[in-house]
Amino acid sequence: MSALPDRKGRFGEFGGQFVPETLMPAVGELEREYKRWSRDAEFKKELDGLHREYTGRPTLLYHARRLSEHVGGAKIYLKREDLCHTGAHKINNALGQGLLAKRMGKKRIIAETGAGQHGVATATMTALMDMTCDVYMGVDDVQRQSLNVFRMKLLGANVSAVESGSRTLKDAINEAMRDWVTNIATTYYLVGSTMGPHPYPLIVRDFQSVIGKEARKQILKVEDRLPDVLIACVGGGSNAMGLFHPFLRDTNVRMIGVEAAGGGLDGGRHSASISKGEVGVLHGKKTYLLQDELGQIREAHSIAPGLDYPGVGPEHAWLHDTGRAEYRAITDEQAIEALQLLARTEGIVCALESSHAVAEAARVARDMSKDSIIVVNLSGRGDKDMPSVADYLGVEL
Numbered sequence: 001m002s003a004l005p006d007r008k009g010r011f012g013e014f015g016g017q018f019v020p021e022t023l024m025p026a027v028g029e030l031e032r033e034y035k036r037w038s039r040d041a042e043f044k045k046e047l048d049g050l051h052r053e054y055t056g057r058p059t060l061l062y063h064a065r066r067l068s069e070h071v072g073g074a075k076i077y078l079k080r081e082d083l084c085h086t087g088a089h090k091i092n093n094a095l096g097q098g099l100l101a102k103r104m105g106k107k108r109i110i111a112e113t114g115a116g117q118h119g120v121a122t123a124t125m126t127a128l129m130d131m132t133c134d135v136y137m138g139v140d141d142v143q144r145q146s147l148n149v150f151r152m153k154l155l156g157a158n159v160s161a162v163e164s165g166s167r168t169l170k171d172a173i174n175e176a177m178r179d180w181v182t183n184i185a186t187t188y189y190l191v192g193s194t195m196g197p198h199p200y201p202l203i204v205r206d207f208q209s210v211i212g213k214e215a216r217k218q219i220l221k222v223e224d225r226l227p228d229v230l231i232a233c234v235g236g237g238s239n240a241m242g243l244f245h246p247f248l249r250d251t252n253v254r255m256i257g258v259e260a261a262g263g264g265l266d267g268g269r270h271s272a273s274i275s276k277g278e279v280g281v282l283h284g285k286k287t288y289l290l291q292d293e294l295g296q297i298r299e300a301h302s303i304a305p306g307l308d309y310p311g312v313g314p315e316h317a318w319l320h321d322t323g324r325a326e327y328r329a330i331t332d333e334q335a336i337e338a339l340q341l342l343a344r345t346e347g348i349v350c351a352l353e354s355s356h357a358v359a360e361a362a363r364v365a366r367d368m369s370k371d372s373i374i375v376v377n378l379s380g381r382g383d384k385d386m387p388s389v390a391d392y393l394g395v396e397l
Helices: 021-037 041-055 065-071 090-103 117-129 139-144 146-154 169-182 200-208 210-223 238-247 314-322 332-346 352-365 383-393
Strands: 061-063 075-080 108-113 132-138 158-162 187-189 229-233 254-262 278-282 285-289 326-331 373-378
Touching: 021 090, 021 169, 021 200, 041 090, 061 210, 065 075, 065 332, 065 352, 075 210, 075 352, 090 117, 090 187, 090 200, 090 238, 108 117, 108 169, 117 132, 117 146, 132 139, 132 146, 132 169, 139 146, 139 158, 146 158, 146 383, 158 169, 169 187, 200 210, 200 238, 200 314, 210 238, 210 373, 229 238, 229 352, 238 254, 238 314, 238 373, 254 314, 254 332, 254 352, 285 314, 314 326, 326 332, 326 352, 332 352, 332 383, 352 373, 352 383
Parallel strands: 075 373, 108 132, 108 187, 132 158, 229 254, 229 373, 254 326
Antiparallel strands: 061 075, 278 285
């Protein structure tokens, strides 16, 4: 099974470079520069050093014994990306692209963010590397992720609240791309997930693959074999691709991506692009999208802002169509229940995005034997989500 996009940046029929002519020079430059620097030994050494001394890698692979006992069935291991500096896996990609932008001579960084974690990671990186940072964020996300907005501003970033459209991640991306078109010469667009035109899905996947590479070594050390199942939440899909990619050729390892079912797949309030979407083009890529009968993009919904996007990364679309990965959906209610369960059994408060993966792991584990192994990517910590969780549970803070 090929693990790379072809020369046109496609995974099967998905991916590609669907951008205006004005952006093609910037996309071409990025492709050339990434190909150059990703093979450079000094670049890799600098990034590895940052991860070791700044990010806090390798992150732990934790056997969640009490959760496993409570659920019954398979052993559940958690890949603790919530322990990364800034509180999520997003820093892996932000540091990698930051070093790339630096070598390309760019001093201004722009980014989009939904849950705010990519925005925080980008603002953290620009503070560290002495760059200017502008982050675009939908108004609705600004309101429900006010803690992360404050963190970004504290780190020196300018946060622009986007009021158009659904006022969430999709519209933040629209504004970031408009900015990029206008300021190509001086600006680097730091995409936060495995989406956008080629080579972004490739770049983000590669920088996030540190997750799966570490998990592979760690599980072999403690269990002397590979896991039976890998599980991760999927919005754009960076944390899932980061875990899945190093295991793609291990066909005996099942891979399950978990989308947001929101209020339920039978209604319109969800973000399950693979489960309920159709093939189309958005933000420079061809993939599965939530669309109406006229092909217009439908609004997505999830209690987890990082999953609140009406599309999915093209490599995930390819993995679905080839049958290499399975994609399931978890509702808001199930995600909240899983967040509470993990907190009460393991003393770990995870992000709402991650709790979708925990919920699916609990469901899958019950039907497996006690010597089976599941690895869940715990992509972020839940501090940012406490107001939303309290509101959902009817608790006044």
